Amino acid sequence: MNQALEKLIVHQSSVAVLGLGYVGLPLLMEVSKKYKVVGFDTNDGLIAQLKDRLIESENILVTSELEVLRSCTVYIICVPTDVLADKSPDLSNLVEASGSVAEVLKYDDIIIYESTVYPGCTEEVCIPILEKSGKKLNQDFTVCYAPERIVPGDNKLSLNSISRIVAASNDKGSEFIYQFYKSFITADIHVTPNIKVAEAAKMVENTQRDLNISLMNELAIIFDKLNIDTESVLEAASTKWNFHPYQPGLVGGHCISVDPFYLLHKSRSVGHEPKVIAAGRAINDYLPLYIVEKIEALFLTKNKSLKGSHILVYGLTFKENIDDMRNSKVVDLIAHLKNKEAHVEVVDPIVQIRNDASGKIPMIDISKVKGTFDLVVIAVKHNIFLSLGHEYFYNLLDEHKILFDLKRIIPIEHRGKFEYWAL
Numbered sequence: 001m002n003q004a005l006e007k008l009i010v011h012q013s014s015v016a017v018l019g020l021g022y023v024g025l026p027l028l029m030e031v032s033k034k035y036k037v038v039g040f041d042t043n044d045g046l047i048a049q050l051k052d053r054l055i056e057s058e059n060i061l062v063t064s065e066l067e068v069l070r071s072c073t074v075y076i077i078c079v080p081t082d083v084l085a086d087k088s089p090d091l092s093n094l095v096e097a098s099g100s101v102a103e104v105l106k107y108d109d110i111i112i113y114e115s116t117v118y119p120g121c122t123e124e125v126c127i128p129i130l131e132k133s134g135k136k137l138n139q140d141f142t143v144c145y146a147p148e149r150i151v152p153g154d155n156k157l158s159l160n161s162i163s164r165i166v167a168a169s170n171d172k173g174s175e176f177i178y179q180f181y182k183s184f185i186t187a188d189i190h191v192t193p194n195i196k197v198a199e200a201a202k203m204v205e206n207t208q209r210d211l212n213i214s215l216m217n218e219l220a221i222i223f224d225k226l227n228i229d230t231e232s233v234l235e236a237a238s239t240k241w242n243f244h245p246y247q248p249g250l251v252g253g254h255c256i257s258v259d260p261f262y263l264l265h266k267s268r269s270v271g272h273e274p275k276v277i278a279a280g281r282a283i284n285d286y287l288p289l290y291i292v293e294k295i296e297a298l299f300l301t302k303n304k305s306l307k308g309s310h311i312l313v314y315g316l317t318f319k320e321n322i323d324d325m326r327n328s329k330v331v332d333l334i335a336h337l338k339n340k341e342a343h344v345e346v347v348d349p350i351v352q353i354r355n356d357a358s359g360k361i362p363m364i365d366i367s368k369v370k371g372t373f374d375l376v377v378i379a380v381k382h383n384i385f386l387s388l389g390h391e392y393f394y395n396l397l398d399e400h401k402i403l404f405d406l407k408r409i410i411p412i413e414h415r416g417k418f419e420y421w422a423l
């Protein structure tokens with residue numbers, strides 16, 4: 001048996017998971033079915049909540065105290081890797097978490113990074129921090145990379161059924177990481193020749209999706225200006241054997257709208273200014289403004305002005321059926337509407353916050369929606385909105401009946417009754 005696995009199984013040492021968010025918490029629970037685990041997070045409030053929810057058991061301990069990690073021999077780092085205001089990588093959490101592990105690092109320990117990073121980041125940024133412990137990579141400790149692929153809100157794809165990519169800094173590490181993930185994941189596990197390949201592969205996954213959607217968004221804009229229905233065009237085009245089905249739409253979230261910026265950053269650092277990837281990002285980021293320009297133009301034809309208008313938006317999250325608002329383009333859409341001095345209210349029963357602290361996102365309870373509006377925007381396809389039935393939305397429209405159905409939830413045969421616009 002691999003020595004590092006033997007420590008976990010025979011000697012009952014623990015696996016630490018650093019960062020108990022969307023990725024880390026489900027991972028902690030899954031790993032705890034096989035091994036002793038310690039969940040570590042710098043957010044004391046979150047740790048208190050997790051303790052309250054009785055997550056702790058014989059196998060699970062959650063803490064914000066670094067010292068507790070000394071009982072661990074494997075550390076899995078799942079901290080956020082977002083972008084700064086200028087869209088360059090924000091590696092501060094990764095640097096801090098690596099520094100925490102360096103403080104408790106012992107000989108032969110294994111550190112696994114699951115956070116999404118650009119190719120070379122683990123070797124150039126994380127390993128030097130771990131080596132500040134005085135220990136040397138491959139001689140005293142091993143580093144692995146196992147990019148996360150979970151899909152929040154998708155009940156069909158669970159953590160243990162999604163195939164994984166893994167990599168390590170040495171052969172023993174590759175053997176360990178394969179066997180370790182195999183012990184709690186039923187799907188395939190692909191070992192890459194080195195860490196950079198695994199980092200790059202993760203970048204490709206999300207960059208490809210961003211670009212595919214950006215092409216649909218650009219096509220949707222062109223066809224909109226040509227007065228051609230994009231949905232019908234895509235339906236017709238999809239009859240070709242090699243057509244790839246993608247839909248236009250708002251691209252937000254912590255992955256697809258962020259990861260391409262990591263690749264842009266790395267590419268620039270080696271002297272190549274990416275054109276295609278940058279263009280895809282630009283189109284996807286432009287979409288909320290395009291929609292607002294569209295609303296404004298339609299209002300003009302009705303002698304309406306966005307200034308002082310009352311607009312109701314359904315859905316605030318970056319995708320359906322989750323409460324995650326990170327980089328939600330609906331938030332950008334609302335900001336553009338507010339720049340035009342429209343009064344915007346938002347209905348999203350899934351989002352936990354009511355009004356954000358600054359009062360910038362005025363939320364109303366779904367049961368308190370009353371009267372009619374100059375415009376209703378259906379921005380997110382939450383099941384709860386679908387369950388209301390499409391007729392629900394018609395009663396909210398004033399005499400001009402302007403309905404922006406960004407997810408096309410209104411049945412095709414009813415669309416002609418409205419000033420209907422969809423992507």
Ligand SMILES: NC(=O)c1ccc[n+]([C@@H]2O[C@H](COP(=O)([O-])OP(=O)(O)OC[C@H]3O[C@@H](n4cnc5c(N)ncnc54)[C@H](O)[C@@H]3O)[C@@H](O)[C@H]2O)c1
Nearest residue numbers: 019020021022023041042043079081093096097115116148
């Ligand atoms: N959420 C997803 O669906 C998803 C999917 C694939 C990959 N990823 C990647 O996984 C990583 C984690 O994302 P997430 O969505 O789970 O983030 P998250 O924001 O949900 O959670 C991160 C947690 O890490 C904690 N944290 C921050 N700094 C820390 C530190 N120094 N030490 C310990 N804890 C710390 C935070 O308090 C938070 O609880 C990111 O790199 C992300 O790109 C996420």
